[in-house]
Amino acid sequence: MSVAMWAPILVAVLLAASGGQLGRRLHPAVAVPLLTFAALATALATGFVLAVAAFDAMAMLAPVAQLGHWSAAAVRPGGPPSVLLGAAAGLTVGVLLVAAVRRATRLGVDLGHAVATCRRLGPDADGLVVLRDDAPDAFVLPGVRGRVVVSTGMLRMLPPDERRVLLAHERAHLAGYHQLYVQLAGLAAAANPLLRPLAREVERGVERWADEVAAAEVGDRRLAARALARAGLARAASPADSRWGLALHAAGRPAAVGARALALLQPPPRRRRWPAAALIAVTLVAIGGAAWTGSTTEDRFERAQADYAVAP
């Protein structure tokens, strides 16, 4: 197994340890796309090198070599040190692939529900759906033309200027395709659990991103923070029954409302270069490792097939 083969796995470990930190040093509008790209590329690269390792191990078995017309002995140098390690890689990539497919299926079903709900809500008048419900609630329903859903309970809780913040925040989610980033990063994390911190950072990042857009639109960061505070406290004060769905995974949700409000009380985040450059560089190492592995493996098998042709 060459160094290149380990590169994507090392990158995944590195991103698990520091990707979130790097992301938090960036403006959320930069962090979210970059982290999503890093997560996707690394997940694909890791899956690829694991699959190659598994294939290598199988190729060393005499019957398989016979079938593929290559010399088992010639495959070995550069391949995995043992069949066992290759088998472990194969098992891992199999389990991860199943996890990714399950996640994608779940996502498809949930998005289908969301789109069907959008359709039942009737023609898209203004992207805003007001529901008569005393429990304060507000969320974005994704779809081809997603909707901002707000309960009358929430609208009544907020003064006009803070209502404006809430609506601007939700519109930012729709206009910026924030769900797409969250779901792609979620898929990457399903395919490589090392990338979970990155996916959480993307979830946190889209909320921060929408907060920043809303604050810029109303031109008052403190007002945006107050809107968050009032909405958050109103929701917390409403009976738990109305929020039981969310409570189930509230613990896994990283977008802590307090931290978001505090961030709005600070000056707007600066657009730094080096954390972005570091993220891109690390991701390129993962991609490079996978590409190098692919090309050297191909060469190796070509040689092994040539050897087989000479002395089967």
Add this chain to the structure above:
Amino acid sequence: MPGSSGRARGALEQEVLGCLAAAGRPLTTAEVQAGLDGHLAYTTVMTALTRLHAKGVLTRQPAGRAFAYGLAADMDEIPASLTARGMRRLLESGPDRASVLASFVADLSAEDERILSGLLEDRAHPQDGGPA
């Protein structure tokens, strides 16, 4: 952008809907104007109301010399599964859901509550401790 004070496309219409929904009763143009953020021109608000009425989102009835606008009645006829609660149940119940809903505010920790309460109190006494 005079009149709409830097609002994004469709923003004013959404705010008008939010204002009427919060009021829970029909409002005149002047009342809506007073219930919106910023100093919007009367004609700007009137244009938005007229546009929403033309789309069928709002109903209107004469109120004195003006009109009072209310949300179209079908909001009451929304099926039970289309309440906020119903949508959450449909899309968020279960640990392995893809969680496709993006909530404005998530549940609060004790620490969050402390921060947020402090933030709102600040507003009540904006001059506290500040130099004269």
